[in-house]
Amino acid sequence: MQTVNESIDLRSVLEKVGQLKAGIAGIAVSEQDLIKNRAERMTTVRREIMQRGEADEERMNRRLQELSEAYQGELDLAHAAAEARVELIHQAYHSSKGSLANRAQGVKDRRIGQVQGSIMRNRQARQEELARAKEEHAEFLTKLGGDRSARRELQKSVLKALRSYSPLIENRFSGKASDEQQGLKHSPAKLREDLAAALDEAADAVESANRLPLARLFRFVPLWLQLAVVVGVPLWLAFQPGGRGIEAALPSLGIWTGAAVALWLLGLVLSLPVIRKASSSLSTAAALEKAAEKESAARLGTLDEEIRNEQALEGQSLSDTFRESDSEWKIRVAEGQKKLDRQFAGLPAKAERLHQRKLGKIDAAHQARLTRARADAEERAKLTESSRDQLNKSIDSNVGAKITDLTGQWASEVLPIHGHLAELEARSLQQFPPWSSSTCEHWSAPDETPSAVRIGEIRLNAEQLSEGMPHDKRLSLPAGDEIPVPFALGFPDQGSILIESEGAGEATLALNSIALRLLAAHPPGRAAFVFIDPVGLGKDFAGLMHLADYEETLINHRIWTQGTQIEERLAELNEHIEKVIQMYLRNEYATIAEYNEQAGTIAEKSRFLVIAGFPSAFSETACKRLLSIASSGARCGVHLLIQRDIRQPVPDATLEDELRRACVRVSLQGGTFRLTDAPRGADVVVFDPPPSLDDSVTLVHRIGKASVDSNRVQVPFSHIAPSPEEMWQCITTDELRVPIGRTGAKKLQMLSIGKGTRQHALVAGKTGSGKSTLFHVIITNLALWCSPGEVEFYLVDFKKGVEFKCYAAKRLPHARVIAIESDREFALSVLQRIDAELKRRGELFRKAGSQDLASYKKTPGHEPMPRSLLLIDEFQEFFTEDDGVAQEASLLLDRIVRQGRAFGIHVILGSQTLGGAYTLARATLGQMVIRVALQCNEADAHLIMEDDNPAARMLTRPGEGIYNDQAGAL
Template sequence: KAEATEAREALETEHAELLALLERDSQHALDELAARDAHDRAEAERKVGEYRDHARATYAEETTAADRAKAETMRAAEAAHTFATTQAAAAWTTHMEQLRGQLAEIAEYATHACPAWSQRLDGSWSFDRQLPPATRLGQVDVAFVDLASGPAPADPVLCSLAPESLSLPIMLDVANRGSLLIECDPLGRDDAIRLVQTILLRLLIATPPGRAKLTIFDPIGRGRSFAGLMRLADFDDSLVGSRIWTESRHMEARLTDLTEHIENVIQKYLRDDYASIDEYNRVAGEIAEPYRYLVIADFPANFTEDAAARLASIIDAGARCGVFVIMLADPAGKLPPEVDLRELRARAIVLQGQPGNSFRLASPILKDLTFTPDPAPSEAESAALLTRVGEEAQNADRVEVSYRVVEPPAESIWSRSCADELRIPIGRAGATKAQELRLGRGTSQHVLIAGKTGSGKSTLLHILTTAAMLWHAPSEVEFYLVDFKKGVEFKPYASGDLPHIRAVAIESDREFGLSILQRLDTELRRRGDLYREHGVQSLAQFRERFPDEPMPRSILIIDEFQEFFVEDDRVAQDASLLLDRLVRQGRAFGIHVLLASQTLSGAYSLARSTVGQMAVRIALKCSETDSYLILSEDNAAARLLSRPGEAIYNDANGLVEGNNPFQVAWLSDEERDGVLRRLETLAARHRVSFEEPVFFEGNAAADLARNRQLRRHTREGARPVAPRAALGDPVSIKDPTSAIMRRRGGANLLIVGQRAETAAAMLASSVISLAVQHDHAGPRAARFLVVDGTPEDDPLAGRLHEAVGPLPHDIRPVSWRDAPVAVAEAHTEMLAREEANRTDGPAIYLVLQGLHWLRSLRRKEDDFSFSLDKEASGPAPDEQLKALLIDGPRLGIFVLAWCDTVGSLTRALDRPAIAEFGNRVLMQMSANDSSMLIEATSAARLGLHRAIFFDEERGAEEKFRPYALPDRSFVESLASDMTTPHE
């Protein structure tokens, strides 16, 4: 316990000491700290004072510099502000002036392109010949402040420069974005229809004449909605597609036509060469494609699934091809799934109907603005404008591709060889390519052409004929031209101085056409014999081995060839066989057949097996039926052809894949005649020798001056034993029709028919041709007693005597009063020769013009005179005439007589006397009269400029064209030749 106490006390003492020591050390430390703190504080206060003084000095300096910089900046800012304000005012002024100028230009263009309807009726206005960029639909009006992106200038002067409002015309991009979609409910339909009518009239006026084609669907209105536009069909059906379509099947067919057109434009015209039809048209020039507008009211009424699918295709591809859609649709209606109107909206101007019979533009920029359509014309103005459009389109319908496209340059005339292939340019295909007719290779050997009246078929025939003659020499190609129709298309080729021409038939008879086929068949056989003889199989081989032996390609062109088959007779059968042979066998021998017709339908046509051999088809504007016939059963492309000269060239037997649209070149009559004169001059310059061609002009009388035998007799002075009385040209390729005046019974000539001038012409040509074959002087000189019974007040009186008057022979004109004297003279000579048994005396010809007028020669029905009186006075004139008919020919005395009818003939002569006319010419008469004279009714089917010659000795009849009265200068030239001594 004590120890514990001591220990505690010791600890307390030690603790107290330690506390005292700690307290002393702490105080000492505190004193030291306080001293250092005072020192530091004093030092800090000193430094703070120094820093404060420095900062105040620096602040003062920097403040002074900032004040200077601020002042400078403010001066610069004020200067820049002043400059910017001035520039902004100037820019504002310039922009406002430009805006006003642009608005004025827009207004001026819109006014010029789409003036008021009344101004369109002003006589000074005319259609544009180039497609304008756009046409006006209406306008939108907007306040300027609604368009501004910021506040207006504070300066009232600048504010006054800005227009208060803008009137912006809404234009339809005609060439590239010419579609229009109007969306409205049934309540707004009438206003929408009126708007479409106005827009269509604008388009028709803005587009060059004939270059806007409408296809209109009006399934609910049944055509009433656009009936006024049908006024255009009075001028050109193609402007409105013939009619307004309302039925589903018709609408689908028209959509098919449009899609086929689009396919054709893309594949044949645009390809990858042109971005749009507008770009193509700028190059194509005169063969530019028209723009087509598909107008649809009340979509989707009466649209089938197929029609909707085709419409979708048109919307998708049509704009590039110039096919645009103007559609009136009900947005609440159920649309076909095949048609997505978003496609049309993207390619069209879209108008949406609004309450109150107004419209707005479905455009992000203009959607809040009201669209104001242009006012519609009055009914009278609309009718007058449509009439003007139709007239201008009718005048502009002819597209003329220059003949320079097909003719060779001067240095290339007659430069082509057709040994391997015949190539004839005939027009333009597309913007720059020439279309050629190519024959001689593969199956391209023969051609079939069809085109209705006014389609340009005749022009095509002229083009290929003249172009072939310009490119190829006469040794390369020759032509046989036959025209069955009532026209003279081939008459310019009948000059006789064109070395390429072998035969020309104008308004030909079937028999003459058949004779040309027979001639070509003979040529085919001749060439076949040559091939076999020389061991060749084609024209190219023959020409290569025998270049100096001419063998041109022969081209037979028959226009209206179906005339061959209008009657089921021998001519039709022979023609069918010969055409089939030429078509099947002609290819190897360079013989090509080209058949043309206005229509291939009907009962009278060529056998389909023959047509099937003609691989080249050229279809011009024709009906849908003919399109199938000339092309193929699934190829109706020709029905879409609308303008003259627009055609389809197909060398694949009419299959769709062979279609090549083109435009036939244009050749005016004057230009054609100039080409033919050039060819005649060229042939004369090169002294081309060629066979004289054969001519047949069925719509005119024959020309005696073309009688080659007559010229030959005159030139050579030949004196045949049995001279021939030339009557006319046969309807076949042979020598002229003539009556042989043999010195034997029955060799008299009788002409019966009511055409007095034709009869006089045949008598005149008989006298002239007989005179040429006889001496005009000397003991063998022929004598002619020409009795003209024509009444003196008849215009024909004296014409026969005038026609034969220049001849140097003993030709005695006899009036009707002296007819018995002439008969008695001939009868006296006959008796003298008979008594002397002289049958070789010089020929005497008694010509009786008009037996029915020569009453003094008429036989007596009842003869009560006594035989002693007869013996005292001699035989009567009628008996003398009968004796001449019976006994005269064997003694060289012949009778050539004309009588108007069989009735008059039987009153003038009895049957035994009539039987002495072994040579008979019949003009048109009844079947009974024809049978009485030649025991056949052939003369009943004769027309103008036709007659039948019957040779009783041969029992043969021959159809021919009688000669016209010869020109006096021609007879005088013959007379001069006859009086010129022959070497």
């Protein structure tokens, strides 16, 4: 559920105001649009009705004129048509009489033309048929030419295959076809088909001839070549030296010659079937060629003869048609003349009857149209009047319904926002009531830090805000147009305010009132102020100085007026912001408010920088520091309350822009405070008046009393103490580890001793910083977490023994030695006792062969060996005098610090100041790796931490400290 503080911040209020403005303006505009639209629609209806009536009247007159003109036109046309008809009858009679012969002649001509057309069509068809026949004949001859070429090639091929016998067979292929072949009578296509078969047979014969072996032999080796070889070789051998002569060679010569001739003749005989087949098929093919060519030519001639005969017959038919048409023409002319005379005799009377009947129809139609036109005009006039009434009623009804809808919208959108704003005002007044004697006397400290604090009210003027209110009485606000709403500072984003005015006066008084309200609204100590007033020197804030009597940190001691003081205070705030960002927020929390929600008792307080008369006395350095605060302060809980004198320019334009961005801006104009950048009607601000002087003093004293010790940081011991089940359950074999406080918002700060270089601790803090409390926490919590067998204490206190006396009185089982006297010699004896324990443990470890406490505890039969913790508060008392005690204490402490690590002996030294510790060897201090810095002066802050680690200087609250286990390094 949203709380009051969450809902009254300026952003939320202005958002609601914007919604109210939008709602009122939207409905007002809608209402105005409806009224304007109604008037426009009414005017439009009247204009349209008038225009429609005028148009109807004009249309009626035009219609009557048109009907009259049309009627007269129809009469004229009827008379003209009657006269034309009579004239046409006479003309038609004479024309028909004169054209009778022509019509008869036309019939004759059409008949003759039909015959001639038929003859021409037939002739054209026959010519086309003859042309096709000639084309087919030419195409056929072309194909025959191809067949002839194929036949000749086949003949050449067979003669080539039988080349050796060609002289004997050539005459078989050049002979003429037989009588039977020449007498072939078939169609050209059939003859060519037979021709193709003969050529195929001849091709087969050629292939057979090519396959004959002897014919092939003599084709490549002719007979004459064989005979030359047969005759030449024996003769050559016969004439060689040693040869037998020609006579001896003659017998073999004869044999070889005869054999060659016989072989040639055998080849001829074997070739005869092929020769006969080839010659027969080629002769048949030649005959078929001639027969096909002759038959095709004969058919073409026959067709031509038939066409000539048909043309002669058609000419005779045309002559007969001419003779018959003459007789028929004469008969038709005589009959047509008689028919015309009969028709002409009765036509004039018939034409007059038609004319009178036509006139009667025209008059009746004209009267009917006049009646219908007048009735239509009357009906349109009635409809126009009715339409006007209906439109006016519809407009009124529609506008009324929409305004009714607007009342519903007003009730659902505007009134809830108005009611919410009124409720915010009432609740804010209840939460932050006006100052009165009773309020100041009975003021009680709040428990929680508010997220928003009321400082006044914004007086809304709905009329100005929305630039006009609706006119309908139903669309009005319950309490009138003036609406007060809370004006509050919201944290963290809108917790700063910049009041711009000429001089101080009312603006500074407003700042004082705001500061007092912020003090009263925060829990004690949860708000701290820094006042800067270089012009008024604090006169307007003097009443708040009573707070310094109770808790100086509430107002940072005093009101600052000098330039150097201003720079110092701004530097401190910058350091605080730096600390918050680096130590608290880091990258885990967006604002200090989120951190405080988790931090609880260690929550960081809000800080308010109050400046009057800005920019007076602000140097360049101060302006730069103020710029940093304005940029990053809000998220760190540092807010600005500034009164700027607009008569003086801001030295840094960037600072001016940043202040305007970071602050809620209010300007004093003519005695009225106005919220800058707020819409008109929502910009008048009235700050809540401050209490009277007496009431103010009463209130400040009550706040001061409630804030005593409020700056102290306290963490309940229960947060770090063990539960009953965890008591004495902690084992210190590897490390002594115990919680000693809170770090950050959620984590516990652990004291970790015994691992690595983290063996000894050094604690520094001025009086009241919580150092002794820290020692008690360490002792008590270790005694709760660890049993006496795990840890033992050697306690030395140089403050008369008052701090550790309680452990002796209650007989703390973990305490081996408690020095309740403060003399240096007794404390030295404690160091000597620990040195003896160091030697004893060293002897035991050597016998067990152990290097450290953990390994020793693992050996069988080992003695109980708790970790020993030497705590010395105000240890610098050892070295207040340069004597033997100081020297021996320095040597013993150095030995214990250096050698105690391996034997589980650890040292924790505490002091209010480290200034007297210079007699202690720096090397010994260097071994104290764990550093705990509480609130201390700057010199001690540099000693306990390294020079480049300024964190200790930022501590401002008792109980707040820095734990560092890196020897003070960053």
